[in-house]
Amino acid sequence: MDGQANDAVGGEPAKGVERKVLPSLERRVLGVLVEKAKTVPDAYPMTLNGIVTGCNQKSNRSPQMTVDENQVETAIESLRRRGAMIEVHGTGRVPKFKHYAYEWLGVDKVELAVMTELLLRGEQTLGDLRIRASRMEPIADLPTLQGIVARLIDKGLMQELTPPGRGQLVSHALYTDAELERLKQRTPAFAASEEPEERESSGSGRPSRSDEIAELQQTVRMLEERIAALETRVSGF
16 A cells, blocks of 8 residues: 555544444445345345345354344344435335445445455455455455555545554454454454464465465355355345
8 A cells, every 4th residue: 555554553544534333233234235236146136034144144254143134124224224225125025125335435346345345254464355355346466455445544444453564454444432442452463373474475486385275265265155145046035
């Protein structure tokens, strides 16, 4: 990233930008709607049952959740009041829902893909974020992602949790105050755990063992996503 975003951890949003806050389940619901709209368009707009299934999905989620329809309905109603999603009525009797995330967050399609991965998984390294967000929108390389992150920080939607460099940790900025405090408390330990990988990766032109493991994990995630997409299609009917 260029400019002031490189100078300190937790780059500050532009002046006058009001920080948006969403509780964890509302973040999950919004993230599910955007994810499915981009990856399983046949199952979008989504039914309540489909959203519940997406929230409880095991792949591409952190933390894991087990929520019911009543909890998701409450989150949906709150998101509707915020203007982040709407209910639509099609030819069937079952109500369906679609997101207004582009308008509500003020982002383009690639920025929204990055935000969606953060809403579904929370904090992660830039390397992981690029790979994961690329399943929804292409992100050519790390410098490209760094430019996207800089824009999202300026909009008050993202924050840096560790200094720029290999293994940098970032997250969205939609946490509640209590969640943000807990995140800050656990970040140093997370950053320290990245150091052995950095030493292992340096000084060699060949992929490190950690890189090879990450590639295998991504393959597994892609297979899990295909299974989840089939589950979503079934639950949407």
